[in-house]
Amino acid sequence: MLMEVTCRCGWTTRGSKSEVIASIQAHGRSEHQQQITPAQVRAIWRTVANGTKAGHRNGG
Numbered sequence: 001m002l003m004e005v006t007c008r009c010g011w012t013t014r015g016s017k018s019e020v021i022a023s024i025q026a027h028g029r030s031e032h033q034q035q036i037t038p039a040q041v042r043a044i045w046r047t048v049a050n051g052t053k054a055g056h057r058n059g060g
């Protein structure tokens, strides 16, 4: 299962659960000087359906 996380700055990453946690933690440190915990990532991540079909997008 793929997960997707979008940062408040608009940066987005996808990957496995452990991958997106590691990726956004590195992003938070380098771009925002902020330590992001795995719990914070779990609060904002979304599952990405397999395949390439475009889905509905929620407005922000």
Ligand SMILES: [Zn+2]
Pocket: 007, 008, 009, 010, 011, 027, 031, 032
């Ligand atoms: Zn960011």
